[in-house]
Amino acid sequence: MTTYTPAQVAELLGVNADTVRRWCDEGRLKSTRTRGGHRSIAGKELARHLTERADAFEPSSVFGQSARNRLAGIVTRVQRDKLTAVVEIHAPPHRVVSLMTREAADELELKVGDLAVAAVKATNVIVEIP
Secondary structure, X not given: OOEEOHHHXXXXXXXXXXXXXXXXXXXXXXXXXXXXXXXXEEHHHHHHHHHHOOOOOOXXXXXXXXOOEEEEEEEEEEEEOOOEEEEEEEXXXXXXXXXXXXXXXXXXXXXXXXXXXXXXXXXXXXXXXX
């Protein structure tokens, strides 16, 4: 199971780690404690939290992109059929959806809650594992 520290969640969401801890205290983001007493946030829980938030900003058009455009985020949906897979990554303030072969999704072992990087080039989104 993929888990994250409050600092990792904060970096991914562009907020302060204290904000993440406060969300945990308020019950907005469920966390558990490690044996050492540190907070741990399950990837699936983070994915749930992200999908319940307001939709990410999606511009009508984006100019000047290149292969250097990489968006790190959390996988919030993996929908497989016989030949293809739809993978959704929430990389605040963006939401990226990629259509790929099922074989590619299976090779990456993509699952909800995983950290992934969407590499954007022209009309293609390439999903990578960091």
